[in-house]
Amino acid sequence: MRYDLDGEAPFKSFGTDAIHAGQEPEKWDSRSVVPLIGLSTTFKQESPGVLRHDKYEYSRGGNPTRECLEECVAKIENGKHALAYASGLAATMSMVEALLENGDHAVTGDDLYGGTNRYFNKVASKHGVEFTMVDVRNPDNVVAAIKPNTKMVWFELMSNPLLRIGDVKTIAEKVHAVNKDIVVCVDNTFLSSYNARPLDLGADVVMHSATKYMNGHSDVVMGLLAMKSDELKKKLMFAQFAIGAVPSAFDCYLVNRGLKTLHVRMQRHGENGLACAKFLESHDRVAGVSYPGLPSHPQHEVFKTIARSCSGMVVFYIKGGLQEAKTFLASLKVFTLAESLGGFESLAEHPAIMTHASVPEDQRKVLGISDTFIRLSVGLEDEADLLADLDQALKAALPTV
Known part of the structure; x- marks a missing residue:
C-alpha cells in the first residue's frame, strides 16, 4: 500500500504501543504487569470531594481498568483521548447527544451499518435532528449536502455492507474548508x-464497534471513540457520564487484552480475506x-x-x-452462519435478511443489497480450508452453471 503521511512512515511501533500503552505496572500498588480488573463501583475519598488521583469517584465516571483501555486506544489511534462505551451504538448515541440538538443537521453516508441507519432515522430524528444521507464515494456529495445548521458529518471509511470507500482525507479537507467547526466522525x-x-487523515473523531476487530474474540459488546481535541473530549466525556452507557471493567479488560494481538490478527485476516476474494472473483458460480x-x-x-491494507471483510453476489x-x-x-464480524472465526451472513433488514427495502434496492448479496467475515x-469450504458450498447451491 502507498499509505503515506508527509513522507513519514505511518503506524510506527504499532505493536509495541498496543502492548504497552496505558499498561504501566506502576498504576497498581501490586505492580501487576497485566492490568487488574477494577470491579469496585465506588472509591474512598481522601476527604469530602477530594478524590485520590483526582479522578476516581464512581465507576460510571471513571474506572482504572477502563482507563487502561482508553489510554491504549488513544495511543494506537495516534489521538490524545479515547472513551469506551457499552456498545458501538452507545458510542454513536453519545456522539449525537454531545454534539447535536433540536434543529441541527448532520450529513451521513447512505451505506451504513443497519443499526446506525435505524438509530439516526428512527430514533435521533424524532428529537428534531435532521439527517441527510449521501453517497460519500464522491466527496462533493457531502459538501453539497451541508447546510448552515450542519454540525456533524458521519460516514464509514469502509462501508457496511458494500465495502465502499470514504476518502477521509479529501472529505475532511472539503468539509472543514466550508466550516471548520463541523465535526467529521469516521466509523473505522x-x-x-x-x-x-482517520485522525491522521483529518477526521475529528474515529469510532469503532470494538465488538468486532478491536476485541477480535466475539465475546464482548463495546464501542470506542478517539479524538485529538480537548474540547471534544470534554463534551463527549460529559455525555458519557450523564448518559451512563459505559462498559463493565471486565469487558474493558477483555478488549484491552484483545488489542495486544490486533496487529498479528489483522495481518492474517487480510491475507485470508484477499485469498478468499481472489478465489470468489474467479469462480464460475459468483x-x-x-x-x-x-x-x-x-x-x-x-x-x-488511506489504508495500510484490507481486512477480512469480503462481499459477493452469488448467481441464481x-x-x-x-x-x-x-x-x-x-464458515458459521451468524451476524457480526471481526472475530477469529469465519462468519457468513445474508445482509438483506439479517444485519440490514431494518434498512428500508427501497433503500436496499438502490444500494444493491439484494437477495443474492452475501457478506463474509474471513x-x-x-486458507486452504476456507477456500475448500466456499467451493463446496457454491457447488451445493449451484450444481450446474
Missing part, C-alpha cells in the same frame, strides 16, 4: 486501528465480488492512499436467486 470498524488512522484490496474494486487506488443464497449459507462448514483459519 471494518478496518481497525491497524489498517487505517456474479461479482467487492473487496477494496482487489484491483477490480472501483476505489482500489483511493483505498491504497434467494434460494441459491440460502442453500450456499446452509452448506457452509467452516477469520484466522487455514
Whole structure:
C-alpha cells in the first residue's frame, strides 16, 4: 500500500504501543504487569470531594481498568483521548447527544451499518435532528449536502455492507474548508486501528464497534471513540457520564487484552480475506465480488492512499436467486452462519435478511443489497480450508452453471 503521511512512515511501533500503552505496572500498588480488573463501583475519598488521583469517584465516571483501555486506544489511534462505551451504538448515541440538538443537521453516508441507519432515522430524528444521507464515494456529495445548521458529518471509511470507500482525507479537507467547526466522525470498524488512522487523515473523531476487530474474540459488546481535541473530549466525556452507557471493567479488560494481538490478527485476516476474494472473483458460480484490496474494486487506488491494507471483510453476489443464497449459507462448514464480524472465526451472513433488514427495502434496492448479496467475515483459519469450504458450498447451491 502507498499509505503515506508527509513522507513519514505511518503506524510506527504499532505493536509495541498496543502492548504497552496505558499498561504501566506502576498504576497498581501490586505492580501487576497485566492490568487488574477494577470491579469496585465506588472509591474512598481522601476527604469530602477530594478524590485520590483526582479522578476516581464512581465507576460510571471513571474506572482504572477502563482507563487502561482508553489510554491504549488513544495511543494506537495516534489521538490524545479515547472513551469506551457499552456498545458501538452507545458510542454513536453519545456522539449525537454531545454534539447535536433540536434543529441541527448532520450529513451521513447512505451505506451504513443497519443499526446506525435505524438509530439516526428512527430514533435521533424524532428529537428534531435532521439527517441527510449521501453517497460519500464522491466527496462533493457531502459538501453539497451541508447546510448552515450542519454540525456533524458521519460516514464509514469502509462501508457496511458494500465495502465502499470514504476518502477521509479529501472529505475532511472539503468539509472543514466550508466550516471548520463541523465535526467529521469516521466509523473505522471494518478496518481497525491497524489498517487505517482517520485522525491522521483529518477526521475529528474515529469510532469503532470494538465488538468486532478491536476485541477480535466475539465475546464482548463495546464501542470506542478517539479524538485529538480537548474540547471534544470534554463534551463527549460529559455525555458519557450523564448518559451512563459505559462498559463493565471486565469487558474493558477483555478488549484491552484483545488489542495486544490486533496487529498479528489483522495481518492474517487480510491475507485470508484477499485469498478468499481472489478465489470468489474467479469462480464460475459468483456474479461479482467487492473487496477494496482487489484491483477490480472501483476505489482500489483511493483505498491504497488511506489504508495500510484490507481486512477480512469480503462481499459477493452469488448467481441464481434467494434460494441459491440460502442453500450456499446452509452448506457452509467452516464458515458459521451468524451476524457480526471481526472475530477469529469465519462468519457468513445474508445482509438483506439479517444485519440490514431494518434498512428500508427501497433503500436496499438502490444500494444493491439484494437477495443474492452475501457478506463474509474471513477469520484466522487455514486458507486452504476456507477456500475448500466456499467451493463446496457454491457447488451445493449451484450444481450446474
